[in-house]
Amino acid sequence: MAICQTSLAFWLDLYPYRGIRPARLPDRETMNIPNFKKLFMPDISADAASLIHAIASATAVIAALIAASAMIIAHMTSDVKNQQAEVPVSRGAQAVTVVHESDVQARLEIEQLIEQNDALRAELEREKAERLKLEASLKPRALTPQAHDAFKALAGELKAKTLAPVVLLNIHKDDKEAVRFAKEIAVALTKAGVQVQIKQLPLQKHNTGTQVVVYAGVGGDELEQAFKTADFASDIKRSGQSPRVKVDDGDAIAISAFISVYPRSEI
Known part of the structure; x- marks a missing residue:
């Protein structure tokens, strides 16, 4: 279990995109292209394209972490049930106490993972909103x-x-x-x-x-x-x-x- 938590923290430390702020839109000289097609469908700048790619990559990483957390939670829940099923009835009250303590500890760890998973989901939603906002800003307005x-x-x-x-x-x-x-x-x-x-x-x-x-x-x-x-x-x-x-x-x-x-x- 410690290895799983360490791995999750390691991947979170590798996530570098939280502080990115979108670049400004192309200036007048960049948009002043004597081309009919580019007037109605302006080119996306290299910086904007790079930013979209970065946000998409970050979104993929967060989604992978969420999936990994879900697998860990499911595995831990299964372990708790197996431990309870494997305890012989003949061991009496002492065995029951040990199982209860183990069960409480496992549940605490599961709750921590659930909280981390919820935080990752919230971060994923923020990243998606940021990406959609950026993509919308690069499209010319038009009557619907x-x-x-x-x-x-x-x-x-x-x-x-x-x-x-x-x-x-x-x-x-x-x-x-x-x-x-x-x-x-x-x-x-x-x-x-x-x-x-x-x-x-x-x-x-x-x-x-x-x-x-x-x-x-x-x-x-x-x-x-x-x-x-x-x-x-x-x-x-x-x-x-x-x-x-x-x-x-x-x-x-x-x-x-x-x-x-x-x-x-x-x-």
């Missing part, structure tokens, strides 16, 4: 089939109620992935009968994800319901204001919603 269905339903409502809301879409030209996603949103809204006005506004520090503000303008309720159903934004807020925005050299127009597509969230 659920989002497209929500915008199709919005088109039917706006047409039936003869509404033509105006949405201001904020695009940040310095982030190619954000620009591509913003354009996809603009196309979907336009097909739904929404008037989309695009502006390039300065990027504020620490702003990430897609943020939406719905105002008290034309079709505000319909837009809010469609946005929530589409589930494409990280934050959707409702405001009682009805702002007007001047687009180009024309007159100021009232907008029903303001959408800002910022860079993806950093890990």
Whole structure:
């Protein structure tokens, strides 16, 4: 039993990946590749690929340790039962006492192994979550089939109620992935009968994800319901204001919603 515990501790000491933190996403120069395919499907950097491989390797090691712990626990439980079965009845009270002491000690050791096994399982779940988070961050954002269905339903409502809301879409030209996603949103809204006005506004520090503000303008309720159903934004807020925005050299127009597509969230 001491050998099994020593072996388990030895393998835990070899696990080097607990403190790894993901690398940052590729910078602008790395992503500025004049290739249509790479624009929509950006290459994964060597550091990111190495990190994914490291997390996967660590996950495999932890899974192997969990399997080994389960085998040890099963073996110890079997030994305890065998010891109890092998004690002759004729040895009397002394033999029973020895068996009880041995049984208590074995159960304590089993409980310790179970605790270690639970800790390994928790670590495995953390490693899996970290890997999935990293992999998701490397994929470009895109509207889901659920989002497209929500915008199709919005088109039917706006047409039936003869509404033509105006949405201001904020695009940040310095982030190619954000620009591509913003354009996809603009196309979907336009097909739904929404008037989309695009502006390039300065990027504020620490702003990430897609943020939406719905105002008290034309079709505000319909837009809010469609946005929530589409589930494409990280934050959707409702405001009682009805702002007007001047687009180009024309007159100021009232907008029903303001959408800002910022860079993806950093890990």
